[in-house]
Amino acid sequence: MQDGQVRLACPPLEPSARAAAPLAKIPEDDSVQQLSLVVNVAIALPYEVCHSGAVTVTASSVDTVASIKEKVCALEQIPFVEHTLSLGDKLLDDGETLARCGVGAASALDFWVRASEDALAHQMAAILRSRGPLSKADLDDLFSCRHGLGASGALKTLGWGEKLLPFLQRHPLFSVTSGCVALAPDAMPPPPPEPAANRRFLDLHAELRADCPLPKLSDSLDRLAETLASTAFLNIRRVVTGGGLANGTAIRGAVGAKVVLFVEGLPPTGHDRLLPGLASSMSGALADRVEELGAATVEPDGLGGLRVRTSGDLGEVQVLFSPDYACSSDALEALRAQGDAAQHAAAASLVDQKVRFVARQPEGVKAAVRVVKSWREGRRWSCDAARPNDDLLELVVAHTLAQRAPRDLADAVSSVLSVLGRFDELRATWPLASRSYREGDIPKELLKQRPLLLDPVSPLVNVAGPRHFRPEEMIAHARSGACFD
Missing domain, CATH: 3.10.20.90 (Phosphatidylinositol 3-kinase Catalytic Subunit; Chain A, domain 1)
Structure with a gap:
């Protein structure tokens, strides 16, 4: 810098007489495809x-x-x-x-x-080994960062509906204290499940799913329901389908389809006296339209409904009648006045709620329901009262697997058969999140009954009550320990 001007400190270098060599082009590897x-x-x-x-x-x-x-x-x-x-x-x-x-x-x-609970547990254990004790939320988040999905989501994938905290509390690899999750000291992981043992159940379940064309059967049931509503001499306000076909647990040979006709003007109470006569009249009115219904026979069931024996894969369809209550609370009030007829009336008036209860069960639970229904179909029963119906089996499976999430389908079915083998001791009620009523709505006398299998949609119904079911044969079959003949 001189006199406010910037000058070069030294003369510029002369350009090299020799031109720089051009950059060599890297040849592409033609073998990369x-x-x-x-x-x-x-x-x-x-x-x-x-x-x-x-x-x-x-x-x-x-x-x-x-x-x-x-x-x-x-x-x-x-x-x-x-x-x-x-x-x-x-x-x-x-x-x-x-x-x-x-x-x-x-x-x-x-x-x-x-996908298995052992694999999930060891993946979470690896995080705890590297990071030390964590809160459940932090463990869930770190699992998501490492594996792309949170531990809660991975647990949901297993199909039993178990929440993360109960899983951590019951699994021997973990210790949960004051909300802090750590590796259990000297904990030994459970022995891995025997693949061959579960394979038979997986194969059976796959066969049950493949053999039961649900869309086709649902279409057949819808057509039957429409025909019943259009040919009945009653003023039908609405028609609802129920049973295993509606909730997604049907199997071939035991579809368990139901049709409920909600009748305008039907009195809200007194069904035990009114409905048997109504069913008999309906049976007579439909006798000449059996072919139109796609049925072989139509006859009263003795309880105020109809048995429609179809000639196709639908098998026997139960047809029930109910007043068209304004809401479920009105239906429960009417059921409270029904006395001993409450169970049959509840099956009709609360069919929507029962379908939703089973349909929202985790997929693993519904898989176990199908296998247990198959187990029932493989046994001999002396009469209808000795044969456990779909409602009973669906609720026993749902309640059993909600108490303890199984390791796999074989473990799930084994747990259910164990409960069925001790059915005379059963006391099954539902938490508030699962039922449609308050604790105070349950009659105290009902809670004293054994076996007790409360209906999750009606506080007045013991599905295991002695009125329509005798459990002795089921208990004997379940205690035999044989699932496959």
């Missing part, structure tokens, strides 16, 4: 194998098998780390590239995931 892979995803849940469809993954031939697994897990939000990727019958090693495994543009890959 861009791929668009179709990966078929199957998740082995504790109660069934779920084929979630195919996903398309963009990759290159030099990508590793492990990276493809990570991409599939991210796309499908799969939090479980026990998985395999295969090309045909060949299992692919995580460290190998796609090219070395023979994966090309036209290859179809199969991604198999095993």
Whole structure:
């Protein structure tokens, strides 16, 4: 700097007489191939194998098998780390590239995931080992950061409806104290389940699902319901379908379909005297329209309803009658005045609530319901009163598995059969979140009954009551310990 002007401190360097060599172009590796892979995803849940469809993954031939697994897990939000990727019958090693495994543009890959509570527990235990004790919320969040889905969501995937805190409290790997989750000192993990034992139940459940075409049967039931409503001499306000077909637990040979006709002008009480005569009149009126109903016979059931024996896969359909109450509280008030007829009346007037109760059960619970119904169909019963009906089995399964989440479908069915084997001691009530009434609505005399299986939609009904069910044969069958003949 001189006199306010900036000058070069030294003369500029002369440009080199020799031109700089041009940059060399890096040759592209023609062996690297861009791929668009179709990966078929199957998740082995504790109660069934779920084929979630195919996903398309963009990759290159030099990508590793492990990276493809990570991409599939991210796309499908799969939090479980026990998985395999295969090309045909060949299992692919995580460290190998796609090219070395023979994966090309036209290859179809199969991604198999095993979802289990033990895998979930060990993944959470790994977080606790690296981070130390955590709150349930922090553990849930860290699990989500590491695996793409929170531990609560992963637990929901298992299909038993269990919440994260009860799971942590019961699992031997963990200790929960004052809201803090830590690894249990010297805890030994439970022995892994025997795959072959659960495989029979998974195969049976898959067969039950495949053999029961629910959409077709639902259409048949809807047509039957419409025909009943249009041919009846009564003023039908609305028609509701119920039973296993409506709640999603039907199996072939035991569809358990119901149709409830809500009749305008039907008195709210006195059903035990009125409905048997009404059913007899309806049976006579429908006698000439059996073919139109797609039925073989129509006859009164002796309790104020009809038995419609269809000639197709629907089997026997129970038809019930009910007043069209303004709301469920009005229905409960009317039921309270029914006395001993409350159970049959509740099955009709509260059919909507009962369908919703079973339909919202976790998928694993509904799988267990189907298998237990199959168990019932494989036994011999001396009479209808000795055969447990669908309502009873559905509620026993739901209540049993709500007390303790099973490890897999085999464990679920074993737990239910254990309860059925001690059915004479049963006392099953429902927490407020599950039932449709207050604690004070339950008659005190009803709570003294044994066995007791309270209806979750009516506080006046013991589904296990002696009026229509004799449990001795069921207890004997359940105690035999045989699920498969």
